[in-house]
Amino acid sequence: MRIIAGSARGIRLKMVPGNHVRPTTDRVKESLFSVLGPFFDGGKVLDLFAGTGSLGLEAVSRGMDEVVFVDQSVASLRIAKENAQKCDLLTQSTFIRKDARTALKQFALKDLQFDLIFLDPPYHEKLLLPVLQLLQEKSVLSEDGLLVVEHPPSISITFPNSKFITSREISYGDTTITLLQQKGEPTA
Numbered sequence: 098m099r100i101i102a103g104s105a106r107g108i109r110l111k112m113v114p115g116n117h118v119r120p121t122t123d124r125v126k127e128s129l130f131s132v133l134g135p136f137f138d139g140g141k142v143l144d145l146f147a148g149t150g151s152l153g154l155e156a157v158s159r160g161m162d163e164v165v166f167v168d169q170s171v172a173s174l175r176i177a178k179e180n181a182q183k184c185d186l187l188t189q190s191t192f193i194r195k196d197a198r199t200a201l202k203q204f205a206l207k208d209l210q211f212d213l214i215f216l217d218p219p220y221h222e223k224l225l226l227p228v229l230q231l232l233q234e235k236s237v238l239s240e241d242g243l244l245v246v247e248h249p250p251s252i253s254i255t256f257p258n259s260k261f262i263t264s265r266e267i268s269y270g271d272t273t274i275t276l277l278q279q280k281g282e283p284t285a
Contacts, residue, residue, distance in 0.1 A: 141165070144167065146217050153166055154190075166191065167197055210238065214232070214237070217246075220248070243276060263275055
């Protein structure tokens with residue numbers, strides 16, 4: 098696993114020991130970022146369920162200004178921090194050890210918004226729909242922001258009366274990535 102493009106291009110990332118973290122493969126990440134655009138012109142990233150920090154670091158390497166990593170696991174945050182340091186992106190990175198739902202509520206209370214949110218919860222913990230519901234209730238995605246959701250193909254992430262619309266859905270075997278925007282925004 099490595100950073101594919103930008104200022105940290107080619108740097109190999111450390112993996113979290115054990116099998117509780119399912120990192121996004123380089124192939125999926127490369128396809129995702131080719132859809133998102135090769136480079137960014139600033140903005141704030143939120144990497145929920147950060148794991149190794151691969152997605153957030155890739156975004157900052159490609160031009161986002163800063164990234165906030167949220168994960169409950171001490172081991173995951175330690176590896177994400179080591180990876181940020183290895184990529185020379187530590188000063189642009191913030192690490193928060195909290196449950197994703199608690200972190201989202203706190204961000205909303207502080208009126209924090211993000212331009213790009215990566216949501217890649219552990220598939221077996223059934224956290225995807227509750228966290229999506231909370232993202233819908235709280236205004237942590239900026240008006241023209243993008244929510245990138247990685248999930249199993251068997252799960253539909255549509256809600257009745259949702260303020261999000263699906264702008265694109267991409268499938269890679271046992272992984273589906275759905276891009277969501279707020280209604281009224283142009284598609285990616």
